[in-house]
């Protein structure tokens with residue numbers, strides 16, 4: 448197996464290291480020598496002996512000896528060209544590029560099918576956690592009912608810091624940024640866009656439907672305050688940025704939102720930069736996947752396992768229909784904080800200083816906002 452790795456940054460160099468250190472064992476596992484022929488990056492770096500450095504990804508794609516192209520540059524422009532060109536040249540492709548797959552997955556999967564090549568992308572969701580392979584292979588007997596997850600480590604780290612250290616959002620963000628957690632474009636993390644990319648990929652595979660990414664509602668964690676975090680704590684909840692998808696009526700409900708999760712739920716106890724995915728199925732019922740969602744070796748572990756999987760004969764099918772009806776999930780329990788008593792049905796209520804705090808029964812958001820009229824209030828979804 449001859450491999451070309453395009454992108455030698457955090458993940459790409461980790462892949463080079465693992466494949467080099469584990470070459471003998473991995474080659475034995477597939478009964479074929481695993482060889483990195485090219486490392487492609489914008490700037491030349493030291494590569495282990497035998498790997499050819501190139502600046503030009505076309506050198507990799509146009510080499511007839513290359514079986515697997517590994518795209519690890521990120522983004523949705525050049526990466527798309529690289530992946531489609533590689534597929535059209537009959538190469539298997541491995542990528543960790545969640546943004547590209549959420550936006551252009553359909554086109555890429557179709558091209559892979561037409562060219563009879565593998566496209567594997569385990570590292571795009573949950574870093575090293577083997578959740579996609581489980582969805583595509585181990586859960587094949589099941590119909591998925593619901594998927595929920597904490598799919599962004601950065602925001603989970605920030606929420607954990609806010610809670611444990613009693614910090615404001617901005618204070619916690621500064622610390623997370625200083626530790627290198629926050630993406631170059633912070634909106635991807637903070638506004639839930641990265642988590643939306645990941646739930647889009649999970650939902651497509653779970654419900655066997657293509658989802659138009661632009662229809663997914665994502666609100667992120669910028670509105671979570673220390674005040675609401677304290678009230679949540681008093682009521683037995685913890686703030687988490689929850690990505691959720693489930694089949695509803697004639698379509699798919701899917702969104703990402705800061706949510707109060709009961710501390711009794713396993714998901715509420717996933718702290719720091721860890722990720723979790725919980726999939727509810729008809730036969731095996733609930734299964735939970737937990738682990739680190741980012742980091743050089745964590746992510747490279749999933750990429751290497753995908754590279755090795757390209758030696759298998761059977762292709763992953765992505766013969767999905769388009770889902771035209773995509774909705775935010777608005778039927779929920781809600782947390783409300785207002786400066787006056789509110790006329791709402793509730794499960795829990797207390798008042799402190801000038802605040803009136805409610806956890807409502809499950810209700811449609813539109814019905815709730817009708818009752819609230821012009822009152823000023825803070826609102827978040829509640830789970831559990």
Ligand SMILES: NC(=O)C1=CN([C@@H]2O[C@H](COP(=O)(O)OP(=O)(O)OC[C@H]3O[C@@H](n4cnc5c(N)ncnc54)[C@H](OP(=O)(O)O)[C@@H]3O)[C@@H](O)[C@H]2O)C=CC1
Nearest residue numbers: 454455456457458487488489519520521543544741742746
């Ligand atoms: N880091 C992580 O923990 C995780 C990352 N991912 C995904 O993995 C992918 C890679 O991420 P990561 O390694 O962190 O990103 P990095 O920015 O660390 O690495 C990307 C590398 O690609 C290089 N590059 C950019 N354009 C080209 C080009 N045209 N030809 C060759 N090389 C190029 C960059 O060079 P330069 O720096 O000079 O621009 C950089 O070294 C992304 O899709 C990301 O979303 C997924 C899960 C976790």
Ligand SMILES: N[C@@H](CC=O)C(=O)O
Nearest residue numbers: 598599600601740741
């Ligand atoms: N920014 C992402 C990195 C991995 O996908 C995260 O925080 O989870």
